[in-house]
Amino acid sequence: MNKLIGVDLREVPMKKFDYLRPKSLDEALTLLNQYKKRAKLIAGGTDIIVMIKQKKIAPEVLISLQEIQELKQIHYNGNLRIGPLVTHRMIEKSDLIRKEFSALSDAVDVLGSIQIRNVGTIGGNICTAAPSADTVPPLLVLGAQVKLKSLQGERSLPLDQVFLGPGETVIEDGEILTEIFIPKPLPHTGSAYWKHQRRKALDLPILGVAVLISLDRSTVTCSDLLCTSSPISMVLHALEEEELICKEVRIALGVAAPTPMRATKAENLMRGKKISDELLAEVAEMAAQEARPRDTIRGEAWYRREMVRVLVKRMAMRCIERVLRPEETIFPVRLW
Numbered sequence: 145m146n147k148l149i150g151v152d153l154r155e156v157p158m159k160k161f162d163y164l165r166p167k168s169l170d171e172a173l174t175l176l177n178q179y180k181k182r183a184k185l186i187a188g189g190t191d192i193i194v195m196i197k198q199k200k201i202a203p204e205v206l207i208s209l210q211e212i213q214e215l216k217q218i219h220y221n222g223n224l225r226i227g228p229l230v231t232h233r234m235i236e237k238s239d240l241i242r243k244e245f246s247a248l249s250d251a252v253d254v255l256g257s258i259q260i261r262n263v264g265t266i267g268g269n270i271c272t273a274a275p276s277a278d279t280v281p282p283l284l285v286l287g288a289q290v291k292l293k294s295l296q297g298e299r300s301l302p303l304d305q306v307f308l309g310p311g312e313t314v315i316e317d318g319e320i321l322t323e324i325f326i327p328k329p330l331p332h333t334g335s336a337y338w339k340h341q342r343r344k345a346l347d348l349p350i351l352g353v354a355v356l357i358s359l360d361r362s363t364v365t366c367s368d369l370l371c372t373s374s375p376i377s378m379v380l381h382a383l384e385e386e387e388l389i390c391k392e393v394r395i396a397l398g399v400a401a402p403t404p405m406r407a408t409k410a411e412n413l414m415r416g417k418k419i420s421d422e423l424l425a426e427v428a429e430m431a432a433q434e435a436r437p438r439d440t441i442r443g444e445a446w447y448r449r450e451m452v453r454v455l456v457k458r459m460a461m462r463c464i465e466r467v468l469r470p471e472e473t474i475f476p477v478r479l480w
């Protein structure tokens with residue numbers, strides 16, 4: 145029962161719509177141009193069907209992208225190109241993505257449930273533009289760009305220029321997201337994402353934190369310390385002695401602002417510096433200051449900000465772990 149309006153929405157029939165299944169991208173673009181605002185694209189349908197059922201939107205026509213095989217491919221030649229119709233489950237099962245673009249695997253591992261991951265797509269996750277979209281902070285730290293196609297032509301833009309507000313993007317009517325491009329990471333790069341949630345499945349994040357770090361090298365004499373029970377302060381002290389330098393860093397936050405965001409001031413503080421406990425604490429503090437969270441039913445702003453401070457440091461350490469011990473599973477997983 146929807147208590148707000150006092151009507152059981154299940155008893156109000158869904159408005160009828162036509163369901164079109166173009167076989168090619170050109171056909172889809174032509175249909176989109178023909179129906180304009182009366183039509184909506186559908187990929188896996190896990191967001192849009194919910195919106196139709198909740199009567200938030202009432203398209204006359206749904207244009208399915210499911211028959212367009214070229215949108216379902218993953219290509220890798222150092223750079224990674226992911227079609228928007230690639231499902232979360234396909235990404236979860238990719239050993240290559242797990243190894244080279246780990247933050248994205250971390251995100252799909254905990255997105256919805258297996259049933260949702262089997263049908264929900266990465267393109268749909270981006271285009272819905274929810275502040276809580278799990279794949280977006282990882283894609284931001286991985287430096288993703290999106291390709292948008294319309295009958296008028298094609299444009300590419302960095303993912304961080306796509307989002308305007310909750311549910312709002314720069315994607316125009318008549319445009320289809322056709323590719324997500326992720327450049328080859330620098331050598332000695334690790335990335336990680338943490339979804340801070342109450343349950344282990346089928347929950348939206350209270351906060352999402354993604355970090356990517358490129359180090360100046362991948363060997364240190366103290367790497368064994370990472371998987372011993374030595375106190376964390378001792379591990380960080382040993383790392384500081386090694387003069388390990390952070391060459392590149394990106395930090396992205398979900399549900400910390402109206403759109404997924406980069407913590408660029410925190411990144412600037414860390415880039416080019418020697419890894420140390422003090423530096424990580426300063427960077428985490430800066431990211432917490434940059435966040436613009438609000439109070440919601442899932443968590444209050446002060447709490448989210450506090451968790452930015454905790455999780456940025458943890459994810460930075462996980463990135464470093466992944467560079468220095470790439471083949472190892474550190475068990476039990478350390479709660480940096």
Ligand SMILES: Cc1cc2nc3c(=O)[nH]c(=O)nc-3n(C[C@H](O)[C@H](O)[C@H](O)COP(=O)(O)OP(=O)(O)OC[C@H]3O[C@@H](n4cnc5c(N)ncnc54)[C@H](O)[C@@H]3O)c2cc1C
Pocket residue numbers: 184185186187188189190191192193194209228229254255256257260263264265266267268269270271272276277278279315319320321322346347348349
């Ligand atoms: C039970 C449940 C649990 C969920 N849990 C999570 C979760 O934990 N984390 C999370 O991030 N999300 C979650 N979601 C939301 C959803 O599953 C994801 O956002 C999913 O990735 C959406 O993909 P889709 O293919 O189903 O999109 P669709 O519903 O098909 O489309 C979503 C929107 O994107 C547009 N669109 C789709 N493809 C394109 C394209 N190529 N070009 C332009 N526009 C396009 C559509 O027009 C529509 O507006 C959950 C949803 C449900 C129902």
